[in-house]
Amino acid sequence: MVDAILNDALAGRDLSPEQGVVLLKQTDRSSIAAIKETADRLRQQQAGDRVTYVINRNINFTNICEQHCSFCAFRRDEGEDGAFWLDTAQILEKATDAVGRNATEICMQGGLNLGAKISGGSLPYYLQLVKTIKQEFPQLHLHAFSPQEVQFIAREDNLSYEEVIAALKEAGVDSMPGTAAEVLDDDVRRILCPEKIDTATWLEIVSTAHRLGVPTTSTMLSGHIETPEQQMGHLDRLRSLQQTALARGYRAAITEFILLPFVGQEAPKPLRHRVGRDQPILADALLLTAVARIFLGNWIPNHQPSWVKLSLDGATEALKWGCNDLGGTLMEEHITTMAGAVGGTCMEVETLQQAINSLDRPYGQRDTLYRLL
Numbered sequence: 001m002v003d004a005i006l007n008d009a010l011a012g013r014d015l016s017p018e019q020g021v022v023l024l025k026q027t028d029r030s031s032i033a034a035i036k037e038t039a040d041r042l043r044q045q046q047a048g049d050r051v052t053y054v055i056n057r058n059i060n061f062t063n064i065c066e067q068h069c070s071f072c073a074f075r076r077d078e079g080e081d082g083a084f085w086l087d088t089a090q091i092l093e094k095a096t097d098a099v100g101r102n103a104t105e106i107c108m109q110g111g112l113n114l115g116a117k118i119s120g121g122s123l124p125y126y127l128q129l130v131k132t133i134k135q136e137f138p139q140l141h142l143h144a145f146s147p148q149e150v151q152f153i154a155r156e157d158n159l160s161y162e163e164v165i166a167a168l169k170e171a172g173v174d175s176m177p178g179t180a181a182e183v184l185d186d187d188v189r190r191i192l193c194p195e196k197i198d199t200a201t202w203l204e205i206v207s208t209a210h211r212l213g214v215p216t217t218s219t220m221l222s223g224h225i226e227t228p229e230q231q232m233g234h235l236d237r238l239r240s241l242q243q244t245a246l247a248r249g250y251r252a253a254i255t256e257f258i259l260l261p262f263v264g265q266e267a268p269k270p271l272r273h274r275v276g277r278d279q280p281i282l283a284d285a286l287l288l289t290a291v292a293r294i295f296l297g298n299w300i301p302n303h304q305p306s307w308v309k310l311s312l313d314g315a316t317e318a319l320k321w322g323c324n325d326l327g328g329t330l331m332e333e334h335i336t337t338m339a340g341a342v343g344g345t346c347m348e349v350e351t352l353q354q355a356i357n358s359l360d361r362p363y364g365q366r367d368t369l370y371r372l373l
């Protein structure tokens with residue numbers, strides 16, 4: 001059964017979600033080794049041997065957030081210990097530092113801060129964030145604002161998603177993170193992130209971005225309460241979304257898939273207890289990494305592990321399970337580090353290069369849209 005599924009994949013056929021579930025449920029070593037081998041061969045065919053990385057900096061402009069996702073150790077109420085909200089000068093200082101360290105990208109996301117308004121409007125505040133960076137550094141690629149943030153702005157200002165995305169693009173947003181996806185399954189979302197946008201809304205906002213010419217990434221938060229069936233449902237929705245963008249000739253699409261295994265060490269207690277462990281299980285993350293490559297690779301060729309979640313050793317191992325990219329330098333990482341991740345908060349370029357060298361594969365610096373630099 002496993003051999004027949006893997007042969008289908010090697011012949012270039014798209015697997016069904018049911019076939020993906022069969023792969024995810026394998027426990028014997030030889031089947032898992034065959035899945036790994038297939039993912040690695042498909043990676044080679046679909047993305048080549050070069051492992052890429054991007055020099056980027058995260059800027060989380062606030063952690064004040066109206067929501068209470070059950071996995072989130074980052075959020076704070078206004079005035080609470082540890083709450084922060086960067087002003088324009090602080091944001092500019094971080095962007096200036098990033099440029100001094102050769103960054104090509106700023107990745108900017110934040111909590112859903114009801115106080116973040118200008119003249120009563122949420123959109124003007126976000127546009128000012130964009131202009132703060134782009135007026136000073138027009139050459140920087142601004143990868144900013146999750147679908148959840150787009151919905152938040154639209155709700156606060158009574159605008160359509162299209163109006164919000166078009167305004168952000170016009171101001172200088174170059175692409176959007178496909179975060180807040182968690183698991184695209186409303187039964188999971190009701191427990192994990194009950195206040196967040198539902199599956200259909202996430203898909204609608206990302207598809208709108210593609211239609212308006214804003215590329216996005218895609219992500220999955222794995223290894224908590226979700227089942228293999230729900231994992232495959234998630235990947236199936238991402239694949240369909242990409243097929244829609246390509247079939248309709250949208251000006252943009254999904255640039256990459258990033259697996260984000262759940263780190264629970266500092267997560268709020270109820271979910272942490274329910275999941276029952278603090279750090280991801282590497283073997284589970286690697287099997288899912290391989291199945292994601294096999295399932296999505298015909299449509300989304302770039303796959304990235306998270307060194308923040310898995311540590312650099314784990315992420316380097318994932319490069320043998322279907323990944324072709326090692327992500328970014330980040331320069332500072334708050335969201336997962338506050339959750340207790342052990343991977344660190346920044347990575348030097350040389351460290352990423354050495355990790356790739358250890359696999360005897362060539363490396364290359366890329367921009368956000370996977371163009372080699």
Ligand code: SF4
Pocket residue numbers: 065066067068069072073074075110111112148193
């Ligand atoms: S995950 Fe994002 S939306 Fe959810 S509580 Fe944390 S900061 Fe807020």
